[in-house]
Amino acid sequence: MAVNREFPQGCTSYDNPKGNAETERMMRTIKEEVIWINEFTSLEEAQEVIGQWIEEDYNQFYPHSKLGYKSPREFEKQYYELQGECAA
Numbered sequence: 001m002a003v004n005r006e007f008p009q010g011c012t013s014y015d016n017p018k019g020n021a022e023t024e025r026m027m028r029t030i031k032e033e034v035i036w037i038n039e040f041t042s043l044e045e046a047q048e049v050i051g052q053w054i055e056e057d058y059n060q061f062y063p064h065s066k067l068g069y070k071s072p073r074e075f076e077k078q079y080y081e082l083q084g085e086c087a088a
Helices: 017-035 044-061 070-086
Strands: none
Touching: 017 044, 044 070
16 A cells, blocks of 8 residues: 555544544535536546646645645745755
8 A cells, every 4th residue: 555645644533623624624625626526437537637636736726824825836845945045
């Protein structure tokens, strides 16, 4: 079984509303933006389309409050730029 390093597994205590809310919100976004508007003919097709949406749309355009309202790509770019400045 391959380990997905993009979305590290996190554990919360049983019936934790905060941890559950974040997960549920992500699932709702995937359903609204990808699953409900497509008719997939196979599981493989669904996996490909959802994965592509995460990489191309979600990671580029969706701002996150935990990242200072930057998209994951913007945050990552800023992080590596700061790391380069610190190393110099």
